[in-house]
Amino acid sequence: MVAFYExxxxxxxxxxxxxxxxxxxxxxxxAGSAMSLAGAGANRDDTSMKRFLAAAVTxxxxxxxxxxxxxxxxxxxxxxxVSPDLSAPWVLQLRQAQRVxxxxxxxxxxxRQAQPQYRQAQPVYRQQRQxxxxxxxxxxxxxxxxxxxxxxxxxxxxPIYLPQVVEYSGPHGPGTVVVDxxxxxxxxxxxxxxxxxxxxxxxxxxxxWRGTEKITRKREWPDWRPxxxxxxxxxxxxxxxPVHMKGGPANPLGARALYLGSTLxxxxxxxxxxxxxxxxxxxxxxxxxxxxxxxxxxxxxxxKVVVL
Numbered sequence: 596m597v598a599f600y601e602x603x604x605x606x607x608x609x610x611x612x613x614x615x616x617x618x619x620x621x622x623x624x625x626a627g628s629a630m631s632l633a634g635a636g637a638n639r640d641d642t643s644m645k646r647f648l649a650a651a652v653t654x655x656x657x658x659x660x661x662x663x664x665x666x667x668x669x670x671x672x673x674x675x676x677v678s679p680d681l682s683a684p685w686v687l688q689l690r691q692a693q694r695v696x697x698x699x700x701x702x703x704x705x706x707r708q709a710q711p712q713y714r715q716a717q718p719v720y721r722q723q724r725q726x727x728x729x730x731x732x733x734x735x736x737x738x739x740x741x742x743x744x745x746x747x748x749x750x751x752x753x754p755i756y757l758p759q760v761v762e763y764s765g766p767h768g769p770g771t772v773v774v775d776x777x778x779x780x781x782x783x784x785x786x787x788x789x790x791x792x793x794x795x796x797x798x799x800x801x802x803x804w805r806g807t808e809k810i811t812r813k814r815e816w817p818d819w820r821p822x823x824x825x826x827x828x829x830x831x832x833x834x835x836x837p838v839h840m841k842g843g844p845a846n847p848l849g850a851r852a853l854y855l856g857s858t859l860x861x862x863x864x865x866x867x868x869x870x871x872x873x874x875x876x877x878x879x880x881x882x883x884x885x886x887x888x889x890x891x892x893x894x895x896x897x898x899k900v901v902v903l
Contacts, residue, residue: 751869752869753794755794757794759792760790762788762789767784770894774900776874779872793882793886794872797874798877799876802877803874807902808900810854810894810898810900812852812854813853814851816846817851818839818842818846819848826838848865849864849881851887851888851891852887862880862900864886865882871883
């Protein structure tokens with residue numbers, strides 16, 4: 596080991612093994628010494644022998660030092676001791692050394708420019724108007740259309756059968772209901788020689804009847820229970836009648852019914868107003884729903900009804 600000192604403090608320690616250039620010089624020195632010793636073994640005197648022995652001892656010492664350096668090759672060097680006196684000249688020189696200024700990095704501000712947005716134009720499709728060409732009708736089609744019967748329209752009621760107040764000079768007193776089956780009118784006799792007249796439908800041929808009865812019952816939206824004779828008669832014609840039908844707009848008795856005595860006959864409304872003024876019923880006196888509702892409110896149970 597070779598040590599260097601300054602001002603009483605250890606600065607650095609070195610070894611021959613850590614410096615290969617000095618180790619090579621030593622090896623060359625050792626090789627030369629060996630050769631000189633071999634040549635002088637026979638010709639020199641005791642003085643030379645002493646010198647040889649001294650050189651051999653020195654070489655052995657240097658070899659020992661080299662071996663020790665090789666063994667301490669991987670040993671950590673002693674720590675550097677710094678003087679506690681910070682006012683020492685060499686410490687002051689270190690302070691005066693150029694100081695390394697820290698680099699200052701300025702962050703560049705990246706300004707992003709807004710990219711213009713382009714919208715792809717959508718194609719506009721305009722629907723072309725279709726011109727419908729009139730179809731030419733063939734002569735055969737024209738003949739078929741001409742031979743086709745016109746659509747059936749429901750007959751309208753004759754205005755003469757609408758309600759109205761007329762003169763009355765008959766023998767029956769006010770409050771009496773008089774049915775003129777021949778002219779299809781119903782009269783409600785009023786005071787002062789007046790009567791309220793309604794158009795009615797009457798019994799068809801074979802179902803006419805005449806007589807005097809009293810109103811025994813009044814019903815709103817009555818149920819219909821056709822007699823067994825009517826069910827059998829209509830069945831022969833191919834028409835099946837129900838045994839019972841609940842009251843309602845589709846019911847043949849219409850909105851109101853005035854029952855006459857103990858007979859099967861009634862003064863009632865209808866769901867076929869175009870039949871007013873005709874003889875189509877099975878003996879009952881039918882009226883428009885509006886008219887029978889008006890008559891229903893003007894008469895009471897016990898009112899006299901005369902059928903002519």
